Amino acid sequence: MTARAQQIDRVVIVGGGTAGWMTAIALARLLGRLGLSITLVESTAIGTVGVGEATLPQIRTFNRLLGLDEREMMARTAATIKLGIEFRDWGRIGDRYIHPFGTYGEEIGQASFIDYWARARAAGKAAPIGDYSLPIVAAWTGRFEPPKPDDVRQPYDFAFQFDAGLYAAWLAELAQQVGVARREGKITEVRRKGESGDIDAVVLESGEAIEGDLFIDCSGFRALLIGDTLGTAFEDWSHWLPCNRAYAVPCANGGDHGPYTRATARKAGWQWRIPLQHRVGNGLVYCDAWWDDQDAADCLMANLEGEAGAEPRQLRFTTGRRRSLWQGNCVAIGLAGGFLEPLESTSIDLIQSGILNLVDLFPGAAIEPAARREYDRLMDLEFERIRDFLVLHYVANQREGAEFWRAMRTMAIPDSLAEKIEDFRCRAILPEYAHGLFQQVSWISVFLGQNVVPEAWDPRTAGLPEAELATWLEGIHQRIARDAAAMPDHLDFIARSGAAFEALGETAG
Ligand SMILES: Cc1cc2nc3c(=O)[nH]c(=O)nc-3n(C[C@H](O)[C@H](O)[C@H](O)COP(=O)(O)OP(=O)(O)OC[C@H]3O[C@@H](n4cnc5c(N)ncnc54)[C@H](O)[C@@H]3O)c2cc1C
Structure with missing residues (x-):
């Protein structure tokens, strides 16, 4: 041959x-x-x-590599901006946090920001961690502008909802x-x-x-x-990630156009909310062993912010x-x-x-067999890291009164995840990957958002007197609030940069 x-x-x-x-x-x-x-x-x-x-910021790398025009993409897909994901009721009922596509705080000394923050928090001298993240404050206040390439203090990225x-x-x-x-x-x-x-x-x-x-x-x-x-x-990973069904349904926007996706924990699963330009995508992901189909569908339909655009559609899967x-x-x-x-x-x-x-x-x-092996090795890494990160959301819950959540709290988890939780709780040590998804900021946001708090931190933080640390933290907090307030409204940004509709505000509202 x-x-x-x-x-x-x-x-x-x-x-x-x-x-x-x-x-x-x-x-x-x-x-x-x-x-x-x-x-x-x-x-x-x-x-x-x-x-x-809902996508992740890496989609922008894909677009760039392929020379795809993002403005055109936004207009063709009715896209909105996503600065992160809001998690509601995942730790305790009433808790809210955002997993942002950006950093927390700024560099100050030999230790990392999270160590300084943990020390100040223990002394009652720190604001919630989210106040030190520009994309989080922008997301809560419905504001957005593309990151400035020269901003080394508060670098962030964004993704799309389309x-x-x-x-x-x-x-x-x-x-x-x-x-x-x-x-x-x-x-x-x-x-x-x-x-x-x-x-x-x-x-x-x-x-x-x-x-x-x-x-x-x-x-x-x-x-x-x-x-x-x-x-x-x-x-089959359903012993770690047992949700196996979803209902999906679009609805009209009830008035909140904040640039973020929302995931609200429910009885035996969670509900997504993804605002697009012309409608909101909703869905309820659940586990059929813990929640009857009809009850789950009813829960989704009872928690829509606007008129449903269709009947709920069921999807089945195994993780x-x-x-x-x-x-x-x-x-x-x-x-x-x-x-x-x-x-x-x-x-x-x-x-x-x-x-x-x-x-x-x-x-x-x-x-070549070598290429196949390498492909599998690289993809295994991706899948396993994502799996651990997802399982963390379920295991680190303190929700009262729901059997599903109690079972999630006590399930056997992968050793690799158990170590990460222990490392963070004991000494604010975080996983560090050369490449791949979910770098340290992501882990910090879910740990702290779900009340896994470090009990000790880098002793080098002691090099900064407590009062000075508090002033420094307050400075960052104020600067971020100012920078977010100076950004345009998310909808104004879309109207200028990739609106699929002539009168976006009217159509989307
Ligand atoms: C509930 C739920 C929510 C999700 N939310 C998100 C999210 O927010 N963000 C995200 O990144 N991902 C999300 N996903 C995953 C995302 O939907 C998929 O990864 C993505 O759509 C890719 O699907 P696919 O192309 O692999 O499969 P499909 O969309 O199912 O496409 C399969 C294709 O194969 C074709 N096909 C199958 N059998 C045959 C046949 N015999 N002959 C010819 N053609 C055939 C079909 O016609 C179709 O074109 C979600 C998934 C689920 C289930």
Whole structure:
């Protein structure tokens, strides 16, 4: 066989949801020089999962890498800005905190801000941690402006809340402009090569066979290739993340346009609120072992801020991931590879990681086992870190009176998470990752927001006299309040920068 005959140049993407179209445009734009032929197969009869409206700031890196115009994206997807996620009632009922996309405080000396803050707090001389974060104060007060690149004191970032269906449709348009071929039809058969067991072709209901060298499984929870065809085992994490159902429903905005997503803890799960320009996306994520479907749906509908735009739609899932995301000549991206529930809006980010790792490890003449192993190693890291961070929200609760929350509090957790909790409680020690999601600020926000407070801190903080520390903290607090107040209203920013509607205020209100 010649080297040319072995070349991996026919890529077939199965599925046209967010994962499928993000993959298609990324491969077309980032690997354009390889001269790949990229075909995406989707079935409008089957449809997409139809949720996934909140993102993380990493989506902006993706946009930049691919040269996607954010202003156009905002207008095409009715997007709003997201500076973080508000958590209501997660520690004790009545608690509220924001997990921000930015730092806390400023550098002052040898110890970190959180150590100085912990010392001042113990002396009763610190404001709540959120008062030392510019994106948090801006979010609470409904204000937004893009970060200034030269602001080293209070760096922050932002993400988007958008209509996921419109996002996939926009990417589909762009991908087809750069040569991605779209095939409509239901796949009814998957053909495999006799010797290797690799996938040879997917066959549509019409009988048309689409052959390929590399297949990307973006078929959603169906996992048509990685699961049904190749039988790759699913690692079930529902003993740590037991929520397995959701109801989703849009409603009219009740008047709050703050630039953040909200997650409110409920009887045996939690409710999301994602404000877009023209409506609010809502959903209730719950565990069916602890909450009856009808009661859960009633709870969601009773807690909408405006008129419902549809009947609530139920989705079912199991948290976990495939043991391997790259089997033979098939890579799973999106829900086909795994799902860790939407609490921290991580799925689209996992799609991005899946795509960018594939771009970095894209095969040349043949698929190398080393590339597959490395891909799995990198994705394992992502999944496991996200899992620990999500579990923290459930285990660190002090909610009274609800059996579900009591069970969450006492469940056995991964050792890796138990260590992180212990490290923070004992001495404000935080996980430090070279790359990947949920850096120290994220951990600080959930620990403190859910009342896991350090009992000791870096002794070098003693180098700063107590009165001086209090003055310093107050200075930061005041400066942040001033800087946030000087920002434009979030809606004014959208009207100027990416409004999907002529009279945004009117339409959205
Ligand atoms: C309740 C809930 C809330 C969520 N919220 C968020 C959030 O806020 N933020 C976030 O980042 N993520 C969120 N997610 C995850 C997010 O929705 C998904 O990661 C994202 O939409 C990608 O889905 P997908 O493309 O993998 O699958 P899907 O959207 O299900 O797409 C699957 C595609 O495969 C096609 N297909 C399947 N079988 C066949 C077949 N036999 N023949 C042809 N085509 C086929 C379908 O037609 C479709 O085009 C949420 C998920 C759930 C369940």
